[in-house]
Amino acid sequence: MSGATDRGDSRHLMTSSVATRILGWVGLAAMAVMALLGLVVSPRDRIQGEAVRLLYIHVPTIWVAYGSFVLTAVASALYLWRGSSREDRGRHYDRIAGAAGEVAVLFLALTLVTGMLWGRITWGVFWQWDARLTTTALMFVSYLGYLAIRNMPADIEARSKRAAIAALLAAVNIPIVHFSVEWWRTLHQKASIRSDRNSEITGDMFATLMFSLLAFTLVAAWLMIHRYRLVRLEEIREEEGLALAVSARRAEGVNA
């Protein structure tokens, strides 16, 4: 019996653990500091003015979304490639893909919303059908489809296989979105931080952006771990329901 239940404290049950509680509090503190840096400490930009403050949440959300989509793709590939040879039939990989995919969709939605708000201030409109915005919207819709497949009623292995294939197909769009500002003429600005030339963002603004990336990464990791464990709980509930149904059916047979 778990000590958690002995203490009668439900916070120690379910998806929480010592490590995730520490991660959660550190992530929360980092987000508070990030808000302070982004809204108060960071200076206004010479060209963008105060709108630069939205970039401290816009850039980290797409950073987390990219990373999570890549994780979804890698876990999906591993599920298809190695899943059948594993003792758990690849459930571990499938759970990682599902958790990362859902977190990614949340952060991509926030990317679109914060980008639209930034565009309203800077361009004067919420939306333009330029290459970056259009490909990002397509990516959002394709991963909504991925989540829909994951939630379709079907045999768990068939569902996982379909979802893994969908994740790999959707991942094709990731480099297209990222390099769209290089490949086509777009209204969207090019990347501010690049490895092949000097960054266009420096000083306090650069430090704030880097800290924001860290804060959002910590929070996304916390969300993903908890979502992974929730997927596992959902699977257990599904299995328990099936086992109950089978035993009820057997009992009917004995009574008849």
Next chain:
Amino acid sequence: MDSWGTILLGYGITFGAIAAYAYSILSRSRAIGHELGIGVPASSALPHLSGPEDPEDPEGSPGVRSNER
């Protein structure tokens, strides 16, 4: 809407959405856990992320442990 209003709206939506999602995960996991009477300690879900939690089980046995049955 002036730029500060838009900026604060962006921060509010972002922080609010993340908090709402976190709450939904925690409440759903709590509901399912109570429904099943089980928990998924870190040792069984992602072993490398936490140490043993159960003083009677210092090794942190893998697998979902039954708590209330």
